[in-house]
Amino acid sequence: xxxxxxxxxxxxxxxxxxxxxxxxxxxxxxxxxxxxxxxxxxxxxxxxxxxxxxxxxxxxxxxxxxxxxxxxxxxxxxxxxxxxxxxxxxxxxxxxxxxxxxxxxxxxxxxxxxxxxxxxxxxxxxxxxxxxxxxxxxxxxxxxxxxxxxxxxxxxxxxxxxxxxxxxxxxxxxxx
Numbered sequence: 068x069x070x071x072x073x074x075x076x077x078x079x080x081x082x083x084x085x086x087x088x089x090x091x092x093x094x095x096x097x098x099x100x101x102x103x104x105x106x107x108x109x110x111x112x113x114x115x116x117x118x119x120x121x122x123x124x125x126x127x128x129x130x131x132x133x134x135x136x137x138x139x140x141x142x143x144x145x146x147x148x149x150x151x152x153x154x155x156x157x158x159x160x161x162x163x164x165x166x167x168x169x170x171x172x173x174x175x176x177x178x179x180x181x182x183x184x185x186x187x188x189x190x191x192x193x194x195x196x197x198x199x200x201x202x203x204x205x206x207x208x209x210x211x212x213x214x215x216x217x218x219x220x221x222x223x224x225x226x227x228x229x230x231x232x233x234x235x236x237x238x239x240x241x242x243x
Contacts, residue, residue, distance in 0.1 A: 068153055076154055079140035083231070086133035086140075090168075091224040093126050094217060113191050120184055127176045134169055141165060155234055164227040171220045179213045 068076075101122055109115035141157035148156030157165075186209055190202035 072147065072152055072154065075143065079143055082136045083140040086136040087224055087228050087231075089129050090133045091221055091228065093129055094221050094224075097122060097126060116187060117191070120187060123180065124184075127172075127180060130172050131176060134172060137165055138169075158230065158234060160230045161227065161234070164223050164230060168220055168223045168227065171216050171223070175213060175216050175220075179209065179216070183209050183213055 097119075102119060105115045105118050105122075109118060141161060144154050145156040148154045183206065186202070186206040190199065190206045193199040193202040
């Protein structure tokens, strides 16, 4: 393998690992640290909810960047590997997990999250106890599936890390 190809491989794998770290680690930090801190500090559902919405907006942007890095790295490895260069191509499992993660992220980022943000704003603006209750009920009906999809994507991200590690170990000749 030439030095250039080896250098590009190192960059690709590093960016892929970083992207998966941001994807999984970012969500773990939001769930385990930021959400409890916000609701224990801000003291109110409105301020805390708005802060978390903005936090997840930022996380979603990072996920889109991570998708680009993962696709570019796996795509380059597959393309070069099919041309006879001894670079481990992305496996079918890797592509399947990545594809599922990308679809789920797209559903959240471009479909559900913007709608939830609108419902949240309507709930905050609602006047009267009954209107406020109804608006928050509508928001939480959508919020639960979004939570589930985030957690599912976290699990898929961890699974993708395991698939990558397994392929690196096998590539190094370590027996099962």
